[in-house]
Amino acid sequence: MEKIWSGFYKKNREERLNVIKNANLLDESHLELIEKNVVLDYETANNMVENVVGTFSLPFSVVPDFVVDDKTYLVPLVTEEPSVVAACNNAGKIVATSGGFKTTIHDRKMIGHVALYDIKDAENAEKIILENKALLLATANEAYPSIVKRGGGACDIDVKILSENETTFVVVYLVVDTLEAMGANMLNTMLEAIKVSLETLTGGISLMAILSNYATSSLITTKCEIPFDKLTSKDNGEDLAKRIELASKFAKIDVYRAATHNKGIFNGIDSIVIASGNDWRAVEAACQSYAAKNGRYEGLSTWTCNFENKTLIGELTLPMPVASVGGSIGINPSVKLARHLLKNPNAKTLASIIVSVGLAQNLAALRALVGEGIQKGHMKLHAKSLAILAGATNDILDEVVDKLRKEKHMNLATAKKIVEEILD
Numbered sequence: 001m002e003k004i005w006s007g008f009y010k011k012n013r014e015e016r017l018n019v020i021k022n023a024n025l026l027d028e029s030h031l032e033l034i035e036k037n038v039v040l041d042y043e044t045a046n047n048m049v050e051n052v053v054g055t056f057s058l059p060f061s062v063v064p065d066f067v068v069d070d071k072t073y074l075v076p077l078v079t080e081e082p083s084v085v086a087a088c089n090n091a092g093k094i095v096a097t098s099g100g101f102k103t104t105i106h107d108r109k110m111i112g113h114v115a116l117y118d119i120k121d122a123e124n125a126e127k128i129i130l131e132n133k134a135l136l137l138a139t140a141n142e143a144y145p146s147i148v149k150r151g152g153g154a155c156d157i158d159v160k161i162l163s164e165n166e167t168t169f170v171v172v173y174l175v176v177d178t179l180e181a182m183g184a185n186m187l188n189t190m191l192e193a194i195k196v197s198l199e200t201l202t203g204g205i206s207l208m209a210i211l212s213n214y215a216t217s218s219l220i221t222t223k224c225e226i227p228f229d230k231l232t233s234k235d236n237g238e239d240l241a242k243r244i245e246l247a248s249k250f251a252k253i254d255v256y257r258a259a260t261h262n263k264g265i266f267n268g269i270d271s272i273v274i275a276s277g278n279d280w281r282a283v284e285a286a287c288q289s290y291a292a293k294n295g296r297y298e299g300l301s302t303w304t305c306n307f308e309n310k311t312l313i314g315e316l317t318l319p320m321p322v323a324s325v326g327g328s329i330g331i332n333p334s335v336k337l338a339r340h341l342l343k344n345p346n347a348k349t350l351a352s353i354i355v356s357v358g359l360a361q362n363l364a365a366l367r368a369l370v371g372e373g374i375q376k377g378h379m380k381l382h383a384k385s386l387a388i389l390a391g392a393t394n395d396i397l398d399e400v401v402d403k404l405r406k407e408k409h410m411n412l413a414t415a416k417k418i419v420e421e422i423l424d
């Protein structure tokens, strides 16, 4: 761990900004964005989406010393939920001192499809489509020449025949290298261009032509290997490691647990995806559908013990169709800042960091869940929100939080009682 970041979370805002300044991560203009808390202005917001009446804020936090592929990052997280940032900090630190996360980028392409129906001979249609692959790819690329100029573009076509009751669809999948973009508009333009040719070739009718969010050609795997004794200071860590392995097995077989297990992963993933200006609905759709890839919804991460090495090994593979350009990325000042803090990663590097944040978040949650329980750490940090909700103003906030943390029942009613007592 770099010394300058030590105790970062215990500092006040001014001290934190000084640490960031001294870390030389930001130039003057970006330092100003952070110092003056510059956020999206109304005029820009009004040009981004429809019916705008204002802008909406969320806390912007950073997690220092997050190590992915031997590089150390200051990870920006945007979330409203107490303890998510602390959890990422906590697990990020444990993993950083164990060699960090190591990632593998399997591929970075996007898939879209055209669904055709009313085809008399589906097998023959499939044959014709595949025979005309080169022509179809050329048509797709002609529809979006700029991506071809940059070195990407449509590169493959696949066909599936799918039937539901009496209806048969011939589904044509187009695979596109979208380079640094997420590629939704690119794919949709290309798909709409080839749908006419597909109708002519097959005699069928196109039902729709659209990108798929099931981004199985954008898979990233992240791994970490943690010595048992780094998991806890209480004992040699073996029991905790075994219980984390059991928790990961449990999440593979019980859908009720799997949903919560994965929610914990997305506490981190959504926070960094939002900070990086990417489409978190697309990421959620991709990953939640990937959780059902084996025919049932499962926990996405896997934790196993290596008793010979006395290590706990974590692994998470996810589709991560994120971009470094396009969408709100060049527009929102907070996103520009977040990207600078991450040293302006390209799409693949950003995806590697995001998936690693997901695994860190999962480790922190499981470590707490199978250890002392989630409430102790979570509620400790939730106390501030409760105190504010109970009407604590800044001058009495710390006092209310201190008293609340000592109470057996840490809830809104108790917080209100404490505020009343102090103000009396």
Ligand code: HMG
Pocket: 007, 009, 081, 082, 083, 084, 085, 086, 087, 088, 089, 090, 091, 093, 260, 261, 262, 263, 264, 265, 267, 361, 362, 364, 365, 366, 368, 369, 374, 376, 377, 378, 381
């Ligand atoms: P702790 O070990 O009780 O506290 O952790 P600690 O004071 O010993 O701190 C340990 C480290 O945590 C610190 O190390 C920090 O890195 C970090 P240090 O730097 O001091 O050497 N840390 C903090 N970082 C930033 N701000 C803070 C802060 N406090 C500690 N204020 C902690 C306490 C909350 C971190 C731990 O209990 C934890 O990781 N819990 C998990 C919390 C969590 O997952 N929250 C998400 C919300 S719950 C949920 O939605 C998901 C869930 O349902 C998912 C699932 O079921 O799988 C749980």
